[in-house]
Amino acid sequence: MTVLVVDFGAQYAQLIARRVREARVYSEIVQSTITADEVRAKGPAAIILSGGPKSVYEVPAPQLDPAIFELGIPILGICYGAQLMALQLGGEVAHTGGGQYGRTELTRQGASSLMAEWPETQSCWMSHGDAIARAPEGFVVSAATPLAPVAVMEDPRRRLFGVQFHPEVAHAERGQELLETFLHDVAEIAPTWTNTSIIDDQVAAIRARVGDERVLCALSGGVDSAVAAALVTKAIGTQLTCVFVDTGLMRKDEGEQIEATFTRQFGVRLIHVKAQDRFFDALAGVVDPERKRKIIGELFIREFEAVARELAEGESPRFLVQGTLYPDVIESGSGHAANIKSHHNVGGLPDDLSFELIEPLRSLFKDEVRHVGEELGLPAQIVWRQPFPGPGLGVRIIGEVTRERAEILRNADHVVVDEIRRAGLYRELWQSFAVLPAVRTVGVMGDGRTYEYPIVIRAVTSDDAMTADWARLPYDVIESIANRLIREVPGVNRVALDVTSKPPGTIEWE
Numbered sequence: 001m002t003v004l005v006v007d008f009g010a011q012y013a014q015l016i017a018r019r020v021r022e023a024r025v026y027s028e029i030v031q032s033t034i035t036a037d038e039v040r041a042k043g044p045a046a047i048i049l050s051g052g053p054k055s056v057y058e059v060p061a062p063q064l065d066p067a068i069f070e071l072g073i074p075i076l077g078i079c080y081g082a083q084l085m086a087l088q089l090g091g092e093v094a095h096t097g098g099g100q101y102g103r104t105e106l107t108r109q110g111a112s113s114l115m116a117e118w119p120e121t122q123s124c125w126m127s128h129g130d131a132i133a134r135a136p137e138g139f140v141v142s143a144a145t146p147l148a149p150v151a152v153m154e155d156p157r158r159r160l161f162g163v164q165f166h167p168e169v170a171h172a173e174r175g176q177e178l179l180e181t182f183l184h185d186v187a188e189i190a191p192t193w194t195n196t197s198i199i200d201d202q203v204a205a206i207r208a209r210v211g212d213e214r215v216l217c218a219l220s221g222g223v224d225s226a227v228a229a230a231l232v233t234k235a236i237g238t239q240l241t242c243v244f245v246d247t248g249l250m251r252k253d254e255g256e257q258i259e260a261t262f263t264r265q266f267g268v269r270l271i272h273v274k275a276q277d278r279f280f281d282a283l284a285g286v287v288d289p290e291r292k293r294k295i296i297g298e299l300f301i302r303e304f305e306a307v308a309r310e311l312a313e314g315e316s317p318r319f320l321v322q323g324t325l326y327p328d329v330i331e332s333g334s335g336h337a338a339n340i341k342s343h344h345n346v347g348g349l350p351d352d353l354s355f356e357l358i359e360p361l362r363s364l365f366k367d368e369v370r371h372v373g374e375e376l377g378l379p380a381q382i383v384w385r386q387p388f389p390g391p392g393l394g395v396r397i398i399g400e401v402t403r404e405r406a407e408i409l410r411n412a413d414h415v416v417v418d419e420i421r422r423a424g425l426y427r428e429l430w431q432s433f434a435v436l437p438a439v440r441t442v443g444v445m446g447d448g449r450t451y452e453y454p455i456v457i458r459a460v461t462s463d464d465a466m467t468a469d470w471a472r473l474p475y476d477v478i479e480s481i482a483n484r485l486i487r488e489v490p491g492v493n494r495v496a497l498d499v500t501s502k503p504p505g506t507i508e509w510e
Helices: 013-023 038-043 066-070 079-089 173-186 195-210 223-239 253-263 276-283 289-311 327-332 366-376 403-422 475-488
Strands: 002-007 024-032 047-051 075-078 092-108 122-135 140-145 148-155 162-164 214-216 241-247 269-275 319-321 356-358 431-437 440-443 446-459 492-497
Touching: 002 013, 002 038, 013 024, 013 492, 038 066, 047 079, 047 276, 066 079, 075 079, 075 403, 079 092, 079 122, 079 148, 079 162, 092 148, 162 173, 195 223, 195 356, 195 366, 214 289, 223 241, 223 319, 223 366, 241 253, 241 289, 253 269, 269 289, 276 289, 276 403, 403 431, 403 446, 403 475, 440 492, 446 475, 475 492
Parallel strands: 002 024, 002 047, 047 075, 075 162, 122 148, 214 241, 214 319, 241 269, 319 356, 446 492
Antiparallel strands: 092 122, 092 140, 140 148, 148 162, 431 446, 440 446
């Protein structure tokens, strides 16, 4: 059973979807332009309307097809979603003056389907300028705050609910409890979406789609492609051939590690394509990050097509497996989110793609992928490996990608990760890596002048890569990394630390 999260441009839409999944219910994010007929066709068990940056009175402002409220589907509106529900059903929304932001005390007012076990007063998390001034006919007001007279409104008969606060954020006390009450008690959705059900559903879908045909898998050695390969192997066994394309932009000793892990340990049929020269030639003179991603994405596919032709025994493999994740789809522009950057396996694919894609992880966030990997029996060193971008070091070299710069960055990245591991911080960080800006700086080494590259240390904490905070690394760890970079990596004479969170930056520099 699916819950649709209608995105009105909220920074928290993805977080709502994750919270629903934490309640063991599957969720999908959809555009606010979705029609009642489209909702009916999807057959969701419930709908959640997200918050958003607009006022419901702005022109233009996101709207919702009013017929959706008449479908008989349980609906929960959050912040903007609640205000829009109130306005479209005959209530009133007004500006609150200075707005209401942060931790706020909520006061109960009578019986409530959403807050049956809550105390009379409860802390909640607000972030709004407008507020519901009058609930529509048929609704009861079950909670208020000093600046939000209708902080919670409920129409149990029609199963329509609105909350002015944000139950999805971590700061909201009992927020997850409210969401689970709506999902399990009001909408009567059983908590059945588990790692096992994900695997079973995908295995069945892959078998039904593929039949007895042969399949290629784009295997990079990272978590996503490894879990995707394991899932497809469980579904079709020896029909799968994995292909590792060595672009020259991989981590230190990556090719050897991949061969050792997947051929010796898992017995996977693996083809190792050494394509370094072709990638460096294609990237010569290119500095724009979007062009880099698209060049790398297309060349990846061309290499797979060449392998498919070589494998052909009467007919080339028709299917290509990729470890595409939900954040990849969202950031590459999915209609309800801005195109932040093209992921090589989404926005970077060529128009004349000759494969049909199999993407068993396309609806999952990274933490969900890790849990599925554990369920499949993959070792911890693979499941908990930090993310590495599909375009590899190509998007960590800021400027033209050359063999020299790639080698410097590869060695620098190895030092950064090695020191993070030594400090026992590897599992605590979402990512930790080195960035090489293609500029040179003046330095002094051995009483002589140097003119070499700087290295930027990037380390972040995150739950799902949709947002991230820069990691407060201990000074002694930073010092150890910097000393080793200068001492051990030829071509480096300066080290900097990136202290930018996401937003406003992205985790990767390009």
